[in-house]
Amino acid sequence: MPVRELLFATAKVLEVAIMVLYGLIIARAIISWLPLNPRNRLAQALYLLTEPFLLPIRRLLQRLFPPAGIDFSPMIAILLLYLIQRFLISWLYGLARGF
Numbered sequence: 001m002p003v004r005e006l007l008f009a010t011a012k013v014l015e016v017a018i019m020v021l022y023g024l025i026i027a028r029a030i031i032s033w034l035p036l037n038p039r040n041r042l043a044q045a046l047y048l049l050t051e052p053f054l055l056p057i058r059r060l061l062q063r064l065f066p067p068a069g070i071d072f073s074p075m076i077a078i079l080l081l082y083l084i085q086r087f088l089i090s091w092l093y094g095l096a097r098g099f
Contacts, residue, residue: 007096011089018085022078024050029074053077 028046036043057080058073 004096004099007092007099011092011096014092015085015089018081018089021050021053021081025054025074025077025081028054032071050077 024046028050031043031046038044054073054077057076058071061072061076
């Protein structure tokens with residue numbers, strides 16, 4: 001029984017973390033469209049929380065495609081988060097049900 005609860009808890013924590021990250025990335029994308037002072041604390045917080053996830057995606061995109069003036073990394077990040085949620089978390093829930 002403890003393995004089952006551990007798998008369910010792990011899946012739930014990942015699911016909540018992904019939902020929070022969805023919100024942070026969307027908020028960062030929206031804020032990037034607004035003319036805010038770079039010293040704005042909300043903008044800085046969103047940058048600090050999302051940049052570790054977005055920077056590797058941005059670097060990969062810059063290697064594969066020439067810069068187009070539009071940052072597609074938030075869209076790619078949301079797609080990756082969706083795939084993680086759809087497959088990894090679903091797999092963890094299924095694995096937990098099997099115990």
